[in-house]
Amino acid sequence: MxxxxxxxxxxxxxxxxxxxxxxxxxxxxxxxxxxxxxxxxxxxxxxxxxxxxxxxxxxxxxxxxxxxxxxxxxxxxxxxxxxxxxxxxxxxxxxxxxxxxxxxxxxxxxxxxxxxxxxxxxxxxxxxxxxxxxxxxxxxxxxxxxxxxxxxxxxxxxxxxxxxxxxxxxxxxxxxxxxxxxxxxxxxxxxxxxxxxxxxxxxxxxxxxxxxxxxxxxxxxxxxxxxxxxxxxxxxxxxxxxxxxxxxxxRGARIHAEFVSAGLSADAHHITAPEPTGAGAARALRDALRSGDLQPSDVIHVNAHATSTPIGDVAEVQGLRAGLGSALDQVAVSATKSMTGHLLGAAGAIESVLTVLALRERIAPPTINIDDLDPAVDIDVVRKDPRPLPATGDLVALNNAFGFGGHNVSLAFRTAG
Amino acid sequence: MASEQEILSGLAEIINEETGLPTDSVELDKSFTEDLDIDSLSMMTIVVNAEEKFSVRIPDEDVKNLKTVGDAVSYIAQAQG
Structure with missing residues (x-):
């Protein structure tokens, strides 16, 4: 056993x-x-x-x-x-x-x-x-x-x-x-x-x-x-x-990061619109935390799904809040689609690569093009310039990905020990 | 109407495009399967492209008789005639 x-x-x-x-x-x-x-x-x-x-x-x-x-x-x-x-x-x-x-x-x-x-x-x-x-x-x-x-x-x-x-x-x-x-x-x-x-x-x-x-x-x-x-x-x-x-x-391989856990859920709400309270996204996030034996306060960085749609971005913020609670205030959130665009089925993979690099290099990439932060986005978004993450200690970061059909995935990575 | 030499070089171009084999390795006595290692899917792609290039029709029942490059060149020359 x-x-x-x-x-x-x-x-x-x-x-x-x-x-x-x-x-x-x-x-x-x-x-x-x-x-x-x-x-x-x-x-x-x-x-x-x-x-x-x-x-x-x-x-x-x-x-x-x-x-x-x-x-x-x-x-x-x-x-x-x-x-x-x-x-x-x-x-x-x-x-x-x-x-x-x-x-x-x-x-x-x-x-x-x-x-x-x-x-x-x-x-x-x-x-x-x-x-x-x-x-x-x-x-x-x-x-x-x-x-x-x-x-x-x-x-x-x-x-x-x-x-x-x-x-x-x-x-x-x-x-x-x-x-x-x-x-x-x-x-x-x-x-x-x-x-x-x-x-x-x-x-x-x-x-x-x-x-x-x-x-x-x-x-x-x-x-x-x-x-x-x-x-x-x-x-x-x-x-x-x-x-x-x-x-x-x-085999003495170089380790970029640990892949701690994954959480999945389905909104079961609408074929394209996200569940507006972010309940489905929060279920995936909590599933990732639970299966990785992680606490919300362990999370230091999130690479958000954030595609730049009016409804989706706010629903994700709701989901992050529901999943992480007040710990979200200490999380540096990056929306790299502001630079890459939305790679659809490749998005979650590209952003996993970026999340792993953020942990390895201990720096969160920026979110560009925010001139006027949506007041509904009450989270700490990394804007304009990259932001250094704590230089020491184990760090955990999440990558969110959502899809039409109500699919929600949260992946948790940790700095290599 | 293309000469047999023209058909051979045209076929060699099609085979090169599909498989990456150098055109000068496509010789009349070469077997598609034994020498050129062309599988059935690639063979059908070559047939489709040859039909278009040489304005001929190569029915499936005839494709299986085209064992060598020479067979294909003769077939196309005859079909054009």
């Missing part, structure tokens, strides 16, 4: 984001408070009467990194996940691990939408015979985790939780279970998304979820500001190599 669960640590980080093509450049840009939002210059932008004509596109296009064959055989969403996974794996020291002890868990909100819609164009314009045989393996939502599993020989399982914008965080939570349950010693986990395509833009715009600041993209993503008017669509991937602590110590 094991009284305490296996400890799980983060030994590898990888990312390709609107701020940079890897972890170092992303982190550097985040600390200086750079916005990644730009006008879309793709040839299709003028074809449709899109109400939104800007986005936070990947800083380094996948085609600049991968071989031509890889680009042809992988949907852009899988391309991003492979790029980030390779970086994370290298960063982890390319651990030697049996295929039967290695897993992958990579979520996406939308999956291979470029492949799906391009194939439909081919079908209509050229007929069924011209639809390529790789269409199905490229469009399926599990193609990213499958590609990574194939490349690294992850034989334990290749999972792909789908929960809209909570997908990446849910995949990381699932990876924790894979290690704790004894199925795996190492899991490549995270999220990916490549949905800067006219159809998702038109669809998100139809529900009035996106900022319409076409004339001023860099100031469009403004979580917690009074004049926020929706999210800015981003793309990319974030990957963590998660590892059983004893496995990491045995």
């Amino acid at each position: 094991t009284a305490t669960p296996r400890r799980v640590v983060v030994t590898g980080l990888g990312a390709t984001t609107p701020l940079g093509g890897d972890v170092a450049s992303t982190w550097e840009a985040a600390l200086v408070g750079r916005s990644a939002a730009r006008p879309i210059t793709a040839d299709w932008i003028g074809e449709y009467d899109l109400p939104i004509r800007f986005a936070a596109q990947a800083a380094v296009p996948a085609v600049d990194v991968l071989t031509r064959q890889e680009v042809k055989r992988l949907d852009p969403s899988a391309q991003f996940s492979v790029i980030a996974a390779r970086e994370a794996w290298r960063d982890a020291g390319s651990p030697e691990v049996e295929s039967t002890r290695l897993g992958s868990a990579i979520g996406t909100g939308i999956g291979g939408i470029w492949t799906l819609l391009t194939a439909y164009d081919t079908l209509r314009e050229k007929g069924a015979r011209r639809v390529l045989p790789l269409t199905v393996p490229m469009l399926m939502a599990n193609s990213s985790t499958a590609a990574v599993s194939l490349e690294f020989g992850a034989g334990v399982g290749a999972h792909s939780p789908v929960s809209a914008c909570a997908s990446g965080a849910e995949a990381i939570a699932y990876a924790l279970d894979m290690i704790r349950s004894g199925r795996a010693d190492v899991v490549i986990a995270g999220g990916t998304e490549a949905a800067i395509h006219p159809l998702p833009i038109a669809s998100f715009a139809a529900m009035r979820a996106m900022s319409q600041r076409n004339e001023d993209p860099e100031h469009a993503s403004r979580p917690f500001d009074s004049s926020r008017d929706g999210f800015v669509l981003g793309e990319g991937a974030g990957i963590l190599v998660l590892e059983a602590e004893e496995h990491a110590r045995a």
